[in-house]
Amino acid sequence: MKKIYHLGSCSTCQRILKELEPLDGVQLQExxxxxMTAAQVDEMKALSGSYESLFSKRAMLFRQKGLHEKELSEKDYKELILEHYTFLKRPVILVDGQIFVGNSKKTAQEAKEALHP
Structure with missing residues (x-):
């Protein structure tokens, strides 16, 4: 299965999607x-190892809600990701049992190599 979770209004996500083209056979979810459903977030967690690895501490809501001053559990990370899409570190790219989370150059390059071997 090939799937990309992204935010359409995010210029970084748009740039990475362009870099990954062609996206034949890839399901895109804006x-x-x-x-995202709880099952989808659970699937991402199973591949990445933790909900924290999927969580974006750069989200504006992270500071607005005072979360940077709290000790968050894995359960908290999951609930926050499900509560508001901005808490997902994006894009999340799933390629045949592999997961690539975030927008670093290295991550984008590894995802491209997995999509186009």
């Missing part, structure tokens, strides 16, 4: 208009 997380603002099509929210």
């Amino acid at each position: 997380i603002k208009s099509e929210p």
Whole structure:
């Protein structure tokens, strides 16, 4: 299975999607208009190892809600990701049992190599 969770209004996500083209056979899920289910977040966690690894501490809501001053558990990270899409570190790219989380150059390059071997 090949799937990319992304935010359509995010210029970084748009740039990475362009770099990954062609996206034949890749299912795209725009997380603002099509929210993630608990099962999808659980699947991402199973591949990445933790909910924290999927969580974006750069989200504006992270500081607005005072979360940077709290000790968060794995359960908290999961609930926050499900509560608001901005808490997902994006894009999340799934390629045949592999997961690539975030927008670093290295991550994007590894995802491209997995999509186009």
